[in-house]
Amino acid sequence: MQARPLEGIRVVDYSHFLAGPYVGRCLAALGAEVIKVERPGSGDAGRQHATVLDDEQSGYFLQLNMGKRGVSVNMRDARGKEFMQRLCDSADVFVENYRPGALNKLGLGYDELSARNPGLVYCSISAYGHTGPDAHRAGFGLIAEAKSGIMQMIGTPGEPPPLMRISLGDMYTGIHAVAAINAALLGRVKSGRGQHIDMALYDTLVSMHEYAVQCYTMQGILPEQTGHDMPTSTLYGVFRAADGDLVIAAQVDDAWKRFAALLEAHGGPDGFGTDTRFHTLAGRNANRLDILSVVKPWVASRPVAQVLELLDGIDVPCAKVQRIDEVLADPQIVARGMVVEQEHPRYGKLRLPNLPFRFSDCDTTIREVAPDLGQHNAEVAQSLGFGPAEIDAMQTEGVLYSKVRP
Incomplete structure (x- = not known):
């Protein structure tokens, strides 16, 4: 097996909640040494997010911070500031997701850190980015989903759009940040210099539009809510069966002809499979309601398993x-190793979503659990050249804060 691609790369993860920590988790899986920096006392606010296990850990935090080493530093103390300066001087990558300009006050902005460490790849993630009239505004993934036009396109016509229930903006921005960081590290091999990567949740969601922008700029058509199917891509949508819901994607001509013939052979109307009105996408779209009037009751009269077997x-x-319990038990997910198991010293066996990286000659599955607050203060300080007496004093006086449990 080869070494993981980013072994030897040191990452300072000075982020919180989701997008930034997700970047750190991905880089750790790819082999980087990721050092999670948290504020003394409460640490990353994500520790108190969904599925709280005790007063300092949550499932949310455990998932996003596995494989990292953890330090907690009091930046108000001169020794804490020196610790952070040395740490950033030793780093290849710095990741943060605070409002633009917030870290300048701590001496952790790009200009100051890159002046000391010209090879540093500095990645910022924010709602709107570091330029433009909205750069100063606060925001979360929900804000970007609403602003981007994505939310307006989903849901039932005439009703408010639903919440997506997954953090699309954060995760999509995070994985784009991972790609950009790796590209900048590769570029540094030639140039010798790092650079500032400015990622915005709003930008990345707008970039996701694969057809809506073209519909408007090329045809003047505004996408609308369509509910359970796509009027521009018949037949493609969600259908209710006798005991659950399923999706069918028969929008391609050949697939449609096989599907229509199957319906006719299994109780559908005579001639449905040979109706040439439906043999092109344009024809199916123009006659969508006629098609749905046949397909919906046909599916509704059968259990999900029977429809799936026929198709x-x-x-x-x-x-x-599928429900989440069905996803976790899905043989395909099991075969692909998409649920990682970790043994936690306090919580026992943890089962969390794995990352989708698959390399032919190295394993990127993270087995190390997320760190306790300040768990690795001493060993990171030692790697930065602090002596035993200095480390003891900083720990005793709370410059390096820890809340390590047995």
């Missing part, structure tokens, strides 16, 4: 709309 038999893409 799988003719190679028409389909799937059950």
Whole structure:
């Protein structure tokens, strides 16, 4: 097995909640040494987020910070500031997701850190980015989802759009940041210099539009809420069966013809499979309501498993709309190792989502659990050249704060 691609790279993860910590987790999986820096006392606010296990850990924090080493530093003390300066001088990458300008007050802005460490790749993640009229505004993924036009396109016509229930803006921005960081590290090999990467949640969600922008700029058409199917891509949508829901993707001509013939052979109206009105995408879109009037009751009269078996038999893409418990038990997910198991010293066995990286010759699965607050203060301080007496004094006096449990 090869070494993981980023072994030997040191990352300072000075971030909180989701987008930044997700970047750190990805870089740790790829082999980087990721040092999670938290404020004394409460640490990352994500420790108190969903599924709180005790007064300092949550499932949210455990998932996003596995594989990292943890330090907690009092930047108000001169020794804490020196600790952070040495740490950043030793780093290849610095990740932060505070409002633009906030870290300048701590001496942790790009200009100051890059002056000391010209090779530093400094990645900022914020709601709107570091330029533009909204750069100063606070925001979360929800704000970017609403602003980007994505939220307006989903849901049932005439009703407010639903919440997406996954952090699309944070995760999509985070993985783009991972790509940009790796590109900057590669560029540094030639130039010898790092650079500032400015990632915005709003930008990345706007970049996701694969058809809506073109519809408007090329045809003057504004996308609308369509509910459970896509009027521009018939037949493609969600359908209710007798005992659950499933999705069918028969929008391609060949798949549609197989699907229509199957319906006719299994109780559908005569001639449905040979109706040439439906043999092109334009024809299906123009006659969408006629098609739905046949497909919906046909699906509704059968259990999900029967519909899936019939459609799988003719190679028409389909799937059950699964609950999370069904996802975790799905043989495909098990075979792909998409649930990672970790043994935690306090909580026992943890089962958390894995990352989707798959390399032919190295394993990127993280086995190390997320750190306790300040768990690795001493060993990181030692790596920065602080002596035993200095480390003891900083720990005793709370410059290096820890809340390590047995």
